[in-house]
Amino acid sequence: MSVRSLSSLSILSLLAAAGAARAQDITIAVAGPMTGAVASIGEQIRHGAELAAEAINKNGGVNGKKIQISIQDDACDPKQAVAIANRILSAGIKFVDGHACSGSSIPAAEVYGENNILMMSPASSAPKLTDNAAKSGFTTIMRLYGRDDAQGRFIGPWIKENYGTKKIAILHDKSAYGKGLADVVKESLNAAGIKEVLYEGINAGDKDYSAVVNRLKSAGVEFLYFGGYHTEAGLIKRQAGDQNYQFQLMMGDSLATPEFWSVAGPAGEGTLFTFPTDARETEAAKGAMEQFKQINFVPEGFTLFSYAVIQAIAGGIAKANSTDPVAVAKTLRTTSVDTVLGPVSFDEKGDVKNPRYDINVWRDGKYSKLTQ
Structure with missing residues (x-):
């Protein structure tokens, strides 16, 4: 079964799609800036999620169920992010790969946390995301990305x-x-x-x-x-x-x-910038890199993090033997899962453990790791 990408044009279409898939599939919403000033980030997380789901489905899915991807555009806007979160809630979707921008993730997390939807961000780095969730007693707010x-x-x-x-x-x-x-x-x-x-x-x-x-x-x-x-x-x-x-x-x-x-x-x-250590040349990423090569997409930025989020959610579901987001989040906090970034584990707040960074430099229109 191929991965289906659903738009966020209307709540009716989202409900219909989720309802049709609910009996046999696991739907994961991918929420981020698909349009707007930072749409390139949305493109990265969309491609990462879709190819991860494709690979998992080709290998039999998760506990016999296929993963379906539902693309949601928040344009990196807090109000749109909350609207998207409520739309996801109404559709009965239990898992979210997103949001990308911290300004979107933080308010959307309130909706997800209050309703026990597992949200795992592949890009948001503001400490308030998981700090606020922990203070509110939310256990389903996580991120597979280092904090600021x-x-x-x-x-x-x-x-x-x-x-x-x-x-x-x-x-x-x-x-x-x-x-x-x-x-x-x-x-x-x-x-x-x-x-x-x-x-x-x-x-x-x-x-x-x-x-x-x-x-x-x-x-x-x-x-x-x-x-x-x-x-x-x-x-x-x-x-x-x-x-x-x-x-x-x-x-x-x-x-x-x-x-x-x-x-x-x-x-x-x-120009210099920090970014988590590049996983593209690792053995864990070899299969994914071949997928991206086949579609002529360069997995820069947050692409592999989004890929890893889908893998982590799938791995948590498999290990918990449950699609209950609370059970899956609890499992992810007590074990590690294999991803395109290598094995990942999470702390009590839902933050990924031991993030590593490199300093990168822009030269001649491309960036690479700074060597001194």
């Missing part, structure tokens, strides 16, 4: 060692993801005795950041850490280049998309 505080603790000492004598500025886009990551990096640097010369938020979605560039330039900024997404970062770097102003830009994991270079162009040369 882990990422901040990793990068803070590196920035100090390599750029501690430079004038450092920290900007963010005011989003749950961007500000959360910027705050963690600021805290890490300040604790290490490094004080930034500028810390402020910008307005995401603007096209002209010349005023921001002028403030950076006036402050003599030599190193900028930006918590946000690739579009704004690309514009800032390109517009700085237009003024012949050079500084070292560093960001978090959202920069793992070719769209950054399409916006920044040559001005993006040398």
Whole structure:
């Protein structure tokens, strides 16, 4: 049976599809920004989920049941994310691969947690996601991705060692993801005795950041850490280049998309970003990489994380011998499951254990691991 991708155009179509599949299949909703400014992230998680389900189904499914994928578009918007969560609830779907943006995941998790739907994010890194869930007593909110505080603790000492004598500025886009990551990096640097010369938020979605560039330039900024997404970062770097102003830009994991270079162009040369250690060359990813090759899709960014979420949910269902989300979540917290990222396990909050990071650099329109 092939994987069916269902749109979120209407609640009636979602209900009908879920109802038809319910007797023999396991439906997993894949929720993320399929449209909008960061639609490239949605494309990544969609492809990852669909190919994971395809591989699992070819191997007999989960406890004799096939996995069906239902694609849901939240456009990285909190209100749409809550609407999607309620739509998933009404359809009787019990498992969610998503959401991607932290600003969407956090409010949507309230709906899932209150109704015992297992949500596992492949991309959201804001600590509030699982922290809030734990405070509310929700046991079905999880993520197969490292938290911002882990990422901040990793990068803070590196920035100090390599750029501690430079004038450092920290900007963010005011989003749950961007500000959360910027705050963690600021805290890490300040604790290490490094004080930034500028810390402020910008307005995401603007096209002209010349005023921001002028403030950076006036402050003599030599190193900028930006918590946000690739579009704004690309514009800032390109517009700085237009003024012949050079500084070292560093960001978090959202920069793992070719769209950054399409916006920044040559001005993006040398831009740094952190991202979990690349699993594409590992033995665990070999089969998946062959699948992606067959459809001519490069599994960048969050693709393999979404693939792994589907595998983790399927593995939890198999080990629990149950499709009860509470039972599956409990099982995943007490055992490890094999994924395209290798064996993964989760802590009591539902966070993946022991995330690992690399520093990557953009050169000639491509990014790769930084070697020093």
